[in-house]
Amino acid sequence: MRVHFAVYARGLRRHSTYRAATVAGVLTNSVFGAINAMVLLAVFAARPRINGYDATDAVTQVFVGQMLITVTMIISIAPSLDLAERIRTGEIASDLLRPVSLQGWWLAQDLGRATFGLVFRGLPTFLVGVVLFDVVIPDGVGRSLVFLASVFLAALIGFALRYLYSLCGFWMLDSRGVWAINGLVGPVIAGMLLPLALFPPTIGDMLRLLPWACMVQIPAEILLGKDDLPGGGALGGLALQGLWAAVLLGAGTYLTSVATRRAVIQGG
Amino acid sequence: MADTHRRIVPGDEPGEGDGGARLAVTKLLRPFLDYRRLAWLWVRAAAQYPLSLALMSLAVTTGVLTQVGAVVIVFGHAGTLAGFTVYEGLLVFALASSAFGIADMFAGSVERLGHHVRTGSFDAMLIRPVSPLVQVAADEFSPRRLGKVVPALVVLGIALVNVDVEWSYLKMALLALTMLSGVLICSAIWVISACVQFFVAGAREAANSLTYGGQALTEYPIAIYGEEIVRSVTYVVPLAFVSWQPALLVLDRPDPLGMPEYLRHTGPAVAVLLCACAALVWRTGLRHYRSTGS
Numbered sequence: 001m002r003v004h005f006a007v008y009a010r011g012l013r014r015h016s017t018y019r020a021a022t023v024a025g026v027l028t029n030s031v032f033g034a035i036n037a038m039v040l041l042a043v044f045a046a047r048p049r050i051n052g053y054d055a056t057d058a059v060t061q062v063f064v065g066q067m068l069i070t071v072t073m074i075i076s077i078a079p080s081l082d083l084a085e086r087i088r089t090g091e092i093a094s095d096l097l098r099p100v101s102l103q104g105w106w107l108a109q110d111l112g113r114a115t116f117g118l119v120f121r122g123l124p125t126f127l128v129g130v131v132l133f134d135v136v137i138p139d140g141v142g143r144s145l146v147f148l149a150s151v152f153l154a155a156l157i158g159f160a161l162r163y164l165y166s167l168c169g170f171w172m173l174d175s176r177g178v179w180a181i182n183g184l185v186g187p188v189i190a191g192m193l194l195p196l197a198l199f200p201p202t203i204g205d206m207l208r209l210l211p212w213a214c215m216v217q218i219p220a221e222i223l224l225g226k227d228d229l230p231g232g233g234a235l236g237g238l239a240l241q242g243l244w245a246a247v248l249l250g251a252g253t254y255l256t257s258v259a260t261r262r263a264v265i266q267g268g
Numbered sequence: 269m270a271d272t273h274r275r276i277v278p279g280d281e282p283g284e285g286d287g288g289a290r291l292a293v294t295k296l297l298r299p300f301l302d303y304r305r306l307a308w309l310w311v312r313a314a315a316q317y318p319l320s321l322a323l324m325s326l327a328v329t330t331g332v333l334t335q336v337g338a339v340v341i342v343f344g345h346a347g348t349l350a351g352f353t354v355y356e357g358l359l360v361f362a363l364a365s366s367a368f369g370i371a372d373m374f375a376g377s378v379e380r381l382g383h384h385v386r387t388g389s390f391d392a393m394l395i396r397p398v399s400p401l402v403q404v405a406a407d408e409f410s411p412r413r414l415g416k417v418v419p420a421l422v423v424l425g426i427a428l429v430n431v432d433v434e435w436s437y438l439k440m441a442l443l444a445l446t447m448l449s450g451v452l453i454c455s456a457i458w459v460i461s462a463c464v465q466f467f468v469a470g471a472r473e474a475a476n477s478l479t480y481g482g483q484a485l486t487e488y489p490i491a492i493y494g495e496e497i498v499r500s501v502t503y504v505v506p507l508a509f510v511s512w513q514p515a516l517l518v519l520d521r522p523d524p525l526g527m528p529e530y531l532r533h534t535g536p537a538v539a540v541l542l543c544a545c546a547a548l549v550w551r552t553g554l555r556h557y558r559s560t561g562s
Binding site: 020021023024025027031035036039043046050077172175176177178180183184185188189193194198199 | 334335347348471473476485493494
């Protein structure tokens with residue numbers, strides 16, 4: 001556990017060195033959030049209420065989505081976990097020598113990255129949204145803590161998915177294709193481009209149960225206090241997120257053992 | 269000796285009359301031929317990972333199709349946006365994404381300029397006898413980007429068939445010309461925003477807010493963003509000439525915000541002007557470039 005904490009701290013520190021990139025990231029996420037929000041405001045100006053969502057709900061969800069980009073890396077169209085490149089180049093061999101589990105090591109490092117991203121990139125982006133638009137902010141400590149728990153579970157799911165994409169490299173040699181599909185389709189089915197409430201109900205309800213929705217739609221609905229979450233409230237949403245986190249991390253552990261038994265390290 | 273020399277640099281011989289003209293043409297075409305050669309090299313490299321290439325093309329295509337779905341959903345709820353119906357909205361979307369898609373295919377790689385500066389590969393480009401801009405733009409050229417251009421053009425075709433427009437040869441020619449201008453404007457924006465990386469390393473993502481952000485902005489009739497934004501994307505960053513003004517031209521519609529009607533015919537002039545700006549910015553950036561020494 002101490003090892004993991006040290007790796008977590010290093011991950012956090014490593015990302016704190018890219019200051020210009022962080023500022024650039026806040027700018028980009030805010031611009032995209034603003035464009036997206038203005039399109040949705042135009043839609044809601046024509047129809048003030050769509051499937052229980054109003055303009056404020058939709059704009060809040062847009063900025064929750066932009067805030068969580070850096071936490072879940074849901075829009076990565078190229079490998080956003082160094083592990084993927086290390087599998088391709090063979091450097092993974094030295095990772096496997098360490099006396100800690102591969103997944104635990106990378107999880108700790110990625111959570112460090114996510115923590116830095118949330119505080120210095122995600123929250124400023126959300127604040128830009130609060131300043132420019134009418135955005136819901138969590139009222140009270142209870143709601144804030146529940147939302148924070150939801151963000152943490154989103155970070156776990158975001159990592160677990162990207163870990164699985166990286167593991168594809170053991171079988172496919174080059175996992176970039178999988179990443180491209182993730183980065184282009186993931187944000188849409190997560191409710192980032194449009195809230196899932198705007199989708200045709202059958203499609204929307206189905207997408208809501210998938211892990212991608214757990215990274216945008218579910219956290220947003222928890223923040224908004226919507227009652228169409230699974231189980232009718234925030235706890236149901238957290239349970240769904242927790243379930244996916246457990247399933248995906250479990251799959252990661254299992255596939256790691258399969259992959260490492262299969263991998264042949266050729267010295268040199 | 270003279271013979272060898274001629275073989276190494278063909279077309280460089282100082283001929284008379286006809287030869288001089290040929291020399292001028294060769295010189296003018298040189299960057300395009302260089303680009304073609306480098307791009308083909310990268311196509312062959314990409315073909316070495318066929319599964320990845322197929323998956324990436326599929327991903328890009330699916331990405332465009334989901335965005336089309338989003339446009340249809342948005343118009344389905346709103347009915348009309350800024351007076352545009354769903355097919356007119358798709359026309360705007362397709363004009364924007366085909367222009368950005370084509371520009372991305374040919375010039376999108378310039379956004380990796382910072383990477384070349386950081387790793388020192390830009391130094392290697394400077395000593396080769398090919399324009400560094402051509403080398404940076406052709407770098408990692410990939411046919412997967414057709415996965416975006418082709419569906420965008422298909423959607424454009426579908427939209428054009430379904431909108432209420434009286435076609436004439438003149439209008440078709442104007443549409444083609446405005447689309448070409450759109451591609452040039454997008455490419456110029458790509459180059460200009462990449463040049464920031466000559467001065468601020470690691471600012472790649474800020475450039476994205478102009479390039480991909482510009483695409484996101486122009487995918488919808490921009491009148492919905494309000495007058496101030498429309499004015500700034502007309503007179504400051506001329507994104508309005510990528511999809512909005514061409515759409516007004518094709519649909520023969522008065523500007524909903526009451527901006528001058530002649531604007532829709534100025535696309536080509538704006539494109540030429542912006543490309544000149546891009547060339548100037550690139551040269552300035554290049555002169556300020558200092559190797560990282562790695």
